[in-house]
Amino acid sequence: MKAVIQRVSSARVEVEGACVGEIGQGLLVLVGVEHGDTEKEAQLLARKTAALRIFTDAQDKMNLSVTDIGGSVLAVSQFTLCADVKKGNRPSFIGAAPPETANPLYEAYCAALSENGVQRVEKGVFGAHMDVTLLNDGPVTILYDTAIWKGSAV
Numbered sequence: 001m002k003a004v005i006q007r008v009s010s011a012r013v014e015v016e017g018a019c020v021g022e023i024g025q026g027l028l029v030l031v032g033v034e035h036g037d038t039e040k041e042a043q044l045l046a047r048k049t050a051a052l053r054i055f056t057d058a059q060d061k062m063n064l065s066v067t068d069i070g071g072s073v074l075a076v077s078q079f080t081l082c083a084d085v086k087k088g089n090r091p092s093f094i095g096a097a098p099p100e101t102a103n104p105l106y107e108a109y110c111a112a113l114s115e116n117g118v119q120r121v122e123k124g125v126f127g128a129h130m131d132v133t134l135l136n137d138g139p140v141t142i143l144y145d146t147a148i149w150k151g152s153a154v
Contacts, residue, residue, distance in 0.1 A: 001031065001032065001033055001034065001037050001041045001042060001045045001105065001109070001144075001145075001146045002031070002032040002034065002081040002082065002143075002144065002145050002146075003029050003030065003031050003032070003045055003049065003081075003143070003144040003145075004029070004030040004078075004081065004141065004142075004143055005027055005028075005029050005049060005052060005054075005141070005142045005143075005144060006027065006028045006029075006030075006134060006136050006139070006140065006141045006142075007027060007054050007055065007136070007137045007138055007139075007140035007141075008023070008025070008026060008027065008028045008074075008134050008135055008136055008137055009024070009025055009135040009136075009137045010022075010023065010024050010025070010134070010135045011023050011026075011028040011074045011132070011133065011134040011135070012074075012132070012133045012134075013074060013076055013122075013124040013125075013130050013131070013132050013133075014130065014131045014133075015124070015125045015128045015129070015130055015131075020123075020124060020125055020130075021074050021076075021122035021123050021124055022074070022122060023071075023072035023073070023074045023120065023122050024071075024072065025069065025071045025072070025137075026066050026069075026071030026072035026073055026074070026120075027049065027052075027066050027071065027072075027073045027074070028073075028074050028076070028132070028134050029049060029073055029074070029075045029076070030076050030078040030081060031045075031075055031076065031077055031078060031081070031106055031109060032077075032078055032079055032080070032081025032082045032096065033077075033079070033082070033096065033097040033101065033102035033105045033106060034082050034095050034096060034097055034147075035095060035096070035097050035101075036097075037097060037101075037105055037146070038105070039105065039108055041105070041146040042105045042106075042108040042109040042112055043108070043112050044146055044149060045109055045112075045144060045146055046109050046110075046112030046113045046115070046116055047112070047116050048144060049066075049073070049113060049116075049118075049144070050065060050066060050067050050113055050116035050117055050118050051065050051067070051116070052065055052066070052142065053065050053068075054140050054142065055068065055069050055071070062140075066118060067116070067117040067118055067119075070119055071118075071119075072118070072119065072120040072121070072122060073113050073118050073120070073121050073122070074122045074123070074124075075106070075109065075110050075113070075121060075122070075123050075124070076123070076124035076130060076132055077102065077103070077106045077124060077126045077127070079093060079096040079097075079102065080093065080096075082095045082096035082097075083095075083096075099126070099127060102126075103126045103127070106126055107126075110123055
């Protein structure tokens with residue numbers, strides 16, 4: 001699984017003009033599910049997301065996690081994170097898991113965020129065309145790819 005994690009002051013996702021998810025301070029997470037991903041990757045990514053220390057403490061050091069500050073997460077599925085752009089100029093999405101695999105893993109990731117202490121988890125609509133608005137705080141943007149942990153005891 002891949003994730004683009006952005007520290008935000010606020011974020012919102014709309015589908016057909018209607019707000020389906022909105023948060024204040026916290027994380028906007030764009031989530032891509034690849035072929036071969038399992039519940040194990042969803043759990044790992046959620047644990048790492050919830051514990052990621054990118055919020056500042058009293059000494060202005062990035063030392064606090066979203067759970068430490070009582071922040072929220074807005075998770076948005078985004079298969080385009082799995083794009084292969086090695087050849088030509090048109091991305092290939094062959095590495096993205098099919099919807100019948102990706103949606104349950106996206107949902108498992110969102111549920112695991114709550115299990116890992118995130119008080120409020122909002123979501124986009126899987127497979128829908130979404131308009132995402134955010135106010136990036138910093139800006140702070142972190143990339144995660146669970147492939148880097150395969151075979152390790154993280």
